[in-house]
Amino acid sequence: MSQLLRVQNFTVSLDGFGAGEGQSLERPFGHADPAELVSWAFPTASWPNRTDGGGTRGLDDYFTRDFHNNIGAEIMGAHKFSPHRGPWKDLDWQGWWGEEPPFHTPVFVMTHHLRPSFTLSDTTFHFTDADPASVLEAAKQAAQGKDVRLGGGATVIREFLEADLVDTLHVAVAPVELGSGARLWKSPEELTDRFNLEVVPSPSGVTHHLFWKK
Template identity: 45%
Template sequence: MRKFKFNISMSLDGYIAGPNQTLENPLGEGGEQLHEWVFPLKSWRETHGMSGGETGANDDVLREMFADVGSYIMGRNMFGGGPGPWRDEWKGWWGDSPPYHMPVFVLTHHPRDPLSMQGGTTFFFVTDGIESALQQAKEAAGGKDILLGGGANVAQQYLAAGLIDEMDLHIVPILLGGGERLLENIGGSGPKIEPVRAIEGPGVVHLKYRIAKTT
């Protein structure tokens, strides 16, 4: 069955970005350590057009994450671009050929025409909220899964609305001591969270949970 999956790297103290985030450094101080486990992996290198790389538990988890995904949703900070007049020139953090190779729906308040990149990625800018973005992403996914990336704010909105089916937290053994927390502002008793599995990789533990709306 088609799933709406959420996947993010989080420090042991619950942050998905470090302190003092800026437009130039959206991961904040020390936040880049959250993603270091990804870069050596074979599947990461493949989506970036490189050969070689590590296999093993981390690679399996990342490969599975993208295996049957037909579209992607992200928040405006993850896409980047800032508030200035040059924001309509911004093409994301990933160069001319982003690693998504699928339709990507960017939640923003700033309307903009779709942006087609090399390698099959097209960015669509959605200004009418999370439910509309999910609906458009489902239609674009053609029966496959939909994957949600960061940032915290967008994830919190989807979790609070009970719309996410599955959540993968990649727990990195660092303390950032400040920054952007993932699991707050969700409200009430939050969604029902059932553990699915825990997988150990070098330098990271992958915790998968099934999420259900509290009724």
């Protein structure tokens, strides 16, 4: 089976925004409240940051459970990695995730401001200013036969969609409105010319949107 590029567990507001405006160190999702936007994922047993062994194992857990399933690398945008803008003043920043990032694979950060690769636990971050197709090629190589996760944010996902490089998308639509921010879409229907779509409401209140290439 060929290697897929998969968007997983990416959450947007009812009005299509993956994050709010004004990202900062204190507010990684800008004016959006992550506790509200991503609240569907936190209670699940397979939420990557969970350490207590509990949690729900219903529908939402199938999605968080799939986060690592056959994934060998991640591609992310500069704003998922960091609140910084412009050239690095120093290299102290190593991502939002502490000493044990939840990726456990190579991660390719797309940025115009390159810096040396570094490793935290079993996650290695690489920095690249190449085009989407070239970054995907490098990520597939690094994934050693497994799939590649496209981790967002919305801008990066749109770039890969425009280049027609995405094989599957799982987008959870949360029952909140943001009004402005980083937009993934105006409507999921924008993708249905190229993708099959199943819409699955969850008891938690989000609506899972599952796309795969026609």
